[in-house]
Amino acid sequence: MSDLKTPMEEKQATSSIDVADDTVHSASLAIIDPAVQKSAIFKIDVAVLGCFGLMYFLANLDRNNLGQSEVMGLPEDLGLVGNEFGNAVTVFYATYVAFETPLTIAMKRVGAKNLLALCMLGWGAVCLGTGFVKNINQLYACRVLLGMFEAGLIPCINAYIGMVYLKSELTMRSAVYYCFSAIAGAFGGLLAAAVSHVHTGGLSSWSWLFIIEGIITISLSPLIFFIFPSDPRSAWFLNDAERNVMRLRYEHNRHLAIEDTFSWKKVLSTFKDVKTYIHCVIEFSVDISLFSMSTFMPSIIKGMGFTSVHAQLLTVPVYVWSAIAFFIIAFLSDRHGIRSAYLVGASFAVLIGNIMLLATDNVATRYVALFFLAVGMYSTSGLDITWLNGNFAGHFKRSTAVGFVLSVGNTSGVLTGQIFTSQSAPRYFKGIKITLGFTAVAIVVATLYAVGLHHVNKKRDELIAANGEPQEKKDISDLDVTFRYTL
Secondary structure, three states: OOOOOOHHHHHHHOOOOOHHHOOOOHHHHHHOOHHHHHHHHHHHHHHHHHHHHHHHHHHHHHHHHHHHHHOOOHHHHHOOOOOHHHHHHHHHHHHHHHHHHHHHHHHHHHOHHHHHHHHHHHHHHHHHHHOOOOOHHHHHHHHHHHHHHHOOHHHHHHHHHHHHOOHHHHHHHHHHHHHHHHHHHHHHHHHHHHHOOOOOOOOOHHHHHHHHHHHHHHHHHHHHHHHOOOOHHHOOOOOHHHHHHHHHHHHHOHHHOOOOOOOHHHHHHHHHOHHHHHHHHHHHHHHHHHHHHHHHHHHHHHOOOOOHHHHHHHHHHHHHHHHHHHHHHHHHHHHHOOOHHHHHHHHHHHHHHHHHHHHOOOHHHHHHHHHHHHHHHOHHHHHHHHHHHHHOOOHHHHHHHHHHHHHHHHOHHHHHHHHOOHHHOOOOHHHHHHHHHHHHHHHHHHHHHHHHHHHHHHHHHHHHHHHOOOOOOOOOOOOOOOOOOOO
C-alpha cells in the first residue's frame, strides 16, 4: 500500500512522461519520481549529447573544409580542370550512402560507443592524410575513405536518440547536435581565415587546414570510448535511483524497444511501409539545400566580390543564425508536438532565399538571402528525421528506416556536386534553380503526408471508440490501432 498515491501526487509523478507513448496502465507510472527522472535525463543529455555534439562538430569540420580549400588555392595547386572539384564533392557520397544503413543496423549489436569511436578515429586519420595529397586521384581516394568512416555517424546518432528519448523530447535533442554542425561551419570559417596565411613546411595553407583539423579529431576520439554510455539504463555516471528511473522509462514507453531482438523480418518491414519512401522524398529534397550551402557558401560569397579571407569570415554570421533559428524551431516544435508545420515553414524560408539569389545582382540582398536559406539549412533535415523517429516503432524497424532515409537523402550530395559546377560559379544559376524546385517538392509532400497521418489517427480513434482497445501485444508496432502518429 506504500506505493499508492493521491490523484494529485500521481499526476505530478507522471508529469514528465510522454503519456501518448505509454502502453501500460497509468497507475504503474506513479512509481517514477519526476525529480530523479529530471536529474537522470540531465546527466544523459550532458554525456550523450555532448559526445554526439563533439563528433558531429568534428565530422562537419572535416567534411566542409573542402569548400574552404576551394578558395584557399587547392584547385590551382592540384591542377584541377573542368568539374573535377565538383566530382571530389560527389565521390564522398559513394561510400557514405552505401555504408549508412548497414552501420545503423549494426550499431546495437556492435555497441554505439565502439562503432562511433572507431569511425571518428578513421575519419580523423583520413582528414590528416588529405593535407598531403598531390593530385586529383589522391583527393578522390581520401574523399571515398572519408565517406566510409563518416557514414555511420548521423544515422547512428538519430537511431540512438530515438531509442533513448520520448517523442516530446526528440526535436530539442536533435537540434543540439545539428547546431554543432552550424557551429562547425562558423568555426571552420574562422579557422580557415586564420590558417590562410600559413605556408610553412613546404605545404600550402589548405594543406595545414586539413592537417590541423585531422589532428584535433584523432586526439579527441578516445573521449567517446571512455565517456559514452554503453546502455543508458546502466550508465556509469548515474546513481542507483536514476538507473531505476531509466529502466522504468523503457517499461512505460515500449515504442523505444531497447530490448528489441534482431530479425530480418523487422528490417524488411521498413521497406514495406510507405512512410519510409515519403520520408526519403522529403529528406532528398531538403538535403540538396543543406549540401549546397555547406559546401559552396564560401564560393557564393566570394562571387559577390569579396576576397577569400573575407568570404570565409562572412560565412560565420550565417552559420550562427542557422543554429539560433533551429533552436527556436525545435523548441516550438516540441512544445506543440508538431513537426510538419515547422518543416514546411522552414522550407518556405529556403524557397524565399533561393528566389532572392536568382532575382538580383545586389550584393547586400544576395547576402541577406543566405540568412533565409540558413533558417532551413539544418532544421528541415533535422525535423524530417525527428518526425520519422516518432512514427516508427521498434528499434530495428526505426533504425533501418533512419539509415535508409538518410542514405537516400545523402545521394543528393552526389547531385549537388554536378549541378553546382565550377563552370557555373559564382552565381550557380542551374544549381539554385534545381534546389528551388526540390524545396517546393518537400513542401507539397510534407503537407500531404501530414494530412494523411491525421486521417489515419482519426480512423484509429474511431475504431477504439467503437471496439475498445485490444489486449496488449508483446511487440509494439506503429501499425497497431493504439499507435498515434506525430503530425
